[in-house]
Amino acid sequence: MLKVIFLAAFAVGTVLADGELIILNNPGSVHFEGSQATNQSFLKEVFTVVLGYTPKLTQPWDGVEIRDPFLLPEALVSIVIEGVESVKSPRGKHFPLNVDEVEEVTWQAVSRRLEERDTNNTLVRIRVGDGLDALGQSALGELKPNSVDPASLKHLSLNNEEDQKFIEELQLLRAIAQKIPSTVTANSKPDVYWFVVSGLRPVMDLHGKDSEATKEALKLLNDAVNDLSNAFTDIYNGQVVVALFTNDANKLRNTRSVESPRVRREEKAGELPITLRLSKRYSANYPVIFNIFLWFGIVFFFSLLAICIAIAGMDPGRDSIIYRMTSNRMKKDN
Incomplete structure (x- = not known):
């Protein structure tokens, strides 16, 4: 009976999921399995775990497993596709995603947690929709995207502003993929x-979700994402987690606008806010000090035990120091 209830709850969660999480690459030390849905607000915990840091929530998602804590990924690459529910990628491991926060909130949480532990991490966020002029000299160096041959497009057209903007984003992604070998260097610090790609949704609104133009746009997007994933995988020798997730912020804003009047009514009614039972904050040196005391105590205990056993088993013969110090008549050398 419990199994039936669990399966029914899982099916409902999968149906209600309005996003998608795709793991395009992961090293052998990190394993993703199953098809359990997760919330986007939990992604910060998942990304923290795969980079080797302790999450603030215990076991937020059963879809990830750390198999080798001594060979963790050296980098995390996250590709966010705004405004859509799925990109229909033929690659990777797919998981339903419940979108409950905007992507920038997720990024700020992940970057803040890494900065709290180490200030030497490489943290780069690029909205390719801002265009080359807005990016300028990006964190990955100067980008020089190639021009697109209009004849190579079957259903998309550069004469449409939406299509042109989307194609420019894809060309920027490819330019970044080409720039990675000369600008990115693998080191011991998690990067x-x-x-963030935002040009797909206007294309779908213009041509329709099931149109041939949308299918072509999805194919071009997946090809560009694969190029980016392969470039990072080669630089880090496979020790990188490449994750793609979709985020429809419009649905999130609509949900918040529906809930906000209820929240305001509760505040006017004088209801007290919910008090969260949060654990106290620990210093970043806490695990270091804890390990020093723990292992010193263990070594000291076994050392003392060995000394006691050695003394207890010592033979107090005439030539023993114990006999000499306890005898009433001390031996004297002639």
Whole structure:
């Protein structure tokens, strides 16, 4: 009976999921499995875990497993596709995603947690929709996207502003992929690269979700994302987690606008806010000090135990120091 209830709850959660999480690459030390849905607000915990840091929530999602804590990924690459529910990628491991916060909130949480532990991490966030003029000299160096041959497009047209803007985003992604080998260097510090693509939704609104133009746009997007994923995978020798997730902020804003009047009514009614039972904050040196005391105590205990056993088993013969110090008649050398 419990199994039936669990399966029914899982099916409902999957149906209500309005986003998608795709793991395009992961090293052998990090394993993703199953098809359990997760909330986007939990992604910060998942990304924290795969980079080797302790999450603030215990076991937020059962879809990830750390198999080798001594060989963790050296980087996290996150690609966010705004305004859509799915990109229909043929690659990677797919998981339903419940969108409950905007992507910038997720990025700020991940970057803040890394900065709290180490200030030497590489943290890069690029909104490719801002265009080359807005990016200027980006964190990955000067970008020089190639021009697009209009004849290579079957259903999209550069004469449409929406199509042109989307194609420019894809060309920027490809330019970034080409720039990675000369600008990115793998080191022992976990790095985070965050890319946001926002031009797909206007194309879908213009041509329709099931149109041939949308299918072509999805194919071009997946090809550009694969190029970006392969570039980072080669630089880090596979020790990188490449994750793509979709985020429809419009639905999130609509949900908040529906709930906000209820919240205001509760505040006017004089209801007290919910008090969260949060754990106290610990210093970043806490685990270091804890390990020093723990292992010193263990070594000291076993050392003392060995000394006691050695003394207890010592033979108090005439030539023993114990006999000499306890005998009433001390031996004297002639």
